Amino acid sequence: MTGTDLSSAAARAALRGSPGARGAGEDEDAARDRFARGIWSALAEPGDGTGGALRDRWGAAEALAIAVLTDGREAEAAEAGVEPASLKKARERWHPRVEGVGETFAAARRAGAVLLTPADPQWPAGFDDLGPHAPVALWTLGAPERPLTPGSAVALVGARAATAYGEHVAMELAAELGATGTTIVSGAAYGVDGSAHRAALRVDGLTVALLAGGVDRPYPAGHSDLLDRIARTGVVASEVPCGSTPTKWRFLARNRLIAAAAQATVVVEAGWRSGSLNTAHHAASLGRPLGAVPGPITSAASAGCHRLLREADAQCITAADDVRELLGLPVTMSADDGGRTDDRTRVVDALGVRVARSAEEVARRAGLSAGDAAALLGLLELEGRASRGVDGWRRC
């Protein structure tokens, strides 16, 4: 199949039907771009720099035409910064997958997956910050009319092997933030991710699950129901086409999308080498605020969070308000009138509850002049903290 020209009539026939239901009313260029992006998503792995360079220079459709040739158009590739040798190697990567493109489109139709591209208003604005690493397209289930991440969005991520503490905190944060209009973005994994999605759904909040495999392949399988429920009111999305298995590489690539879709990332619980640290580093490298929830230092499940606090300058997150602060949203700060460590304290210290003391004795014990002590005793009496009797002063 190497050498197939996808611009040929035969190839077009094989890929009949544009992916999903979107695109009605698009002009021909827009439709061709969408179609080409759908094909690109099936030919190249996430983060394929050569494909990105060709698309950046020539657009998705023209780049595809260049890509599927066995040779030729080296000058145009060079204009995109792709040397002939790189082009040759890239074509060797892409061509073996041409045969399967039709099947991925068919799988998308069966699953009801809808293709989003940067031209769609639903496209997460945050993906723009990924520059050349932005996904070529996004396959979605439940794709709503509204943007994937309207208003504020936070990525709540963490360990699959979360403890009861981690799941509890994930639920508390997701419920409080989800209930107040912040979209909860996560990866649908067991543990922290699942708890965050679930709590958001419970409070009728918006939640978005970004998968490492195709959206028609619920992963993990035990979260099939959860993913169905997310797609009902939120979105389940992936940059790899339907039928794709989630591989370690794709998990790592998917993590950059979680970080980019949200305005801030919070790691709730993570071991020393947890994959969620990868998401955290993506967030940091995108200049996104990063938070980490601390836990007991005796718990290996929190070691990754502490590592982020120490090494990645993550903010210490203890409550939903701390996350709102990360997102630049208004917060209700706890009242704090500061410590009262003044002379008044010294006078109160010098008073007894049972034993009455003269003002002079109080002054001596407090190490204050008699005049100062008398004045402060008067103030404390007004505040109800000291009482004056015939035998002297007492603490209340």
Place this chain on the structure above:
Amino acid sequence: MTGTDLSSAAARAALRGSPGARGAGEDEDAARDRFARGIWSALAEPGDGTGGALRDRWGAAEALAIAVLTDGREAEAAEAGVEPASLKKARERWHPRVEGVGETFAAARRAGAVLLTPADPQWPAGFDDLGPHAPVALWTLGAPERPLTPGSAVALVGARAATAYGEHVAMELAAELGATGTTIVSGAAYGVDGSAHRAALRVDGLTVALLAGGVDRPYPAGHSDLLDRIARTGVVASEVPCGSTPTKWRFLARNRLIAAAAQATVVVEAGWRSGSLNTAHHAASLGRPLGAVPGPITSAASAGCHRLLREADAQCITAADDVRELLGLPVTMSADDGGRTDDRTRVVDALGVRVARSAEEVARRAGLSAGDAAALLGLLELEGRASRGVDGWRRC
């Protein structure tokens, strides 16, 4: 007693005997300075700015001579930046205590307390950073020949109402640091302080307890035995004279000594308004490194630590090595070879454990060129992560 001139022969007689056994062989000026500092400690509360200003300008002995007059020498006070009105008020604070000075010295003799002054080699070097807030003297039990805080010293402080977690962590840190030559400085309170002292003693480490009251008044009473044990190999010290009760004011003042005596302060467990946050802020204002041990965000006993991580730029402390890093001591860093997120990962992803796959199939699944995939398969075979059979490649 107001108006007593302590330089009079009668006053000298009342204060017969220089405090403690130290000072043998001192010249007369040094002896007079030590004597005056002992008296100052009994006349003025910790942090008395007027006394400090007079001593800074005129030395402890001459300042004392000015202090104990009912009037006169205003010009010399003014030269120390003390206005006549301030001097008058200060004298009104100090004079009522003159009567008790003899008794505090007698109590010191009974308790075996030894007076240290900045002239002594045992004086903690860190106190110099307190400038005008440095203590005038230090009453000590167990005063060793060596400095109070030889080499590295860390303040381990925290809540009296510590949880089992807080006490466990305090003990672990104190034992590991104490066993490797770092002096453990703390405040002898219940909870974190006591656990830190106890663990340091258990590993034959040096530990110093700084008290808010007189060293002859073990506080809390339940720690009498512990304080005895500390004084046997370490030091129990206070800037207030024997017979003084620990007041809230003196606790707050004492905290600055804990922070100053150590090169770094670590808060192990602390509620939102714990007094140990006061020690932390002293450490920060002295430019000392500050650490805080995180805990569950569901535990009120860790709220103060999290507050320090958020608001005071405290380092997140998870182990003794983190404290050593704060102290600038050599540490054994955990090995970390970083994540392997390269093409190799993609090839491993593309291999099956049971199903054998051709190199071409692996290349297609990995999205790599056949050449690259073959090269990586060879490398993985050398590493024992892939095996080549007659039917193709498998993951090991």
